[in-house]
Amino acid sequence: RKEVEQDPGPFNVPEGATVAFNCTYSNSASQSFFWYRQDCRKEPKLLMSVYSSGNEDGRFTAQLNRASQYISLLIRDSKLSDSATYLCVVISNFGNEKLTFGTGTRLTIIP
């Protein structure tokens, strides 16, 4: 089993719709979780951290489910500009040096 797994997609979603995707992780000792966004041919950029209690930033909501070992990202009222690849990142408590990336979920918002 991979340390961090994501559905690669692509998710093709009409503008204005709500879309959600998950990221599962195998190490139960993982402590820190993040969602990054990567546009085509660009570097990944932090979208949001994922806190234990869940957190929201505008149209974006991130949640953590420790029991089932996954994090989720919900995008409401999707915009054309949301088209990108979304990467989840997990930092395990042990060592705290290496970050593990998922392979990313590609999202395309359709006009």
Place this chain on the structure above:
Amino acid sequence: NAGVTQTPKFRILKIGQSMTLQCTQDMNHNYMYWYRQDPGMGLKLIYYSVGAGITDKGEVPNGYNVSRSTTEDFPLRLELAAPSQTSVYFCASRDPRGSSGANVLTFGAGSRLTVL
């Protein structure tokens, strides 16, 4: 703050040539990383460093070398370029101290390398 700066942005190499990808950060981050990303694929860790004078191998270190003589700089060297090293290379840094927000990984803009 410039953040993480990588040079060059683009480079074409012939098989067997050597080159160094430069990476520098001005955020006083202890941790620095080199990733490669092949087309349509995820990021793979090549090498990382937790501080000046300390480096360690990641998932795919073969064919690469690194050094970390200062906190700011973390160059990646390719000694004998091979077509399999055609990829986009990203350098990144972070400061693991403090709150979880301080764990944010900041990337450079990437270096696109083609080996022919």
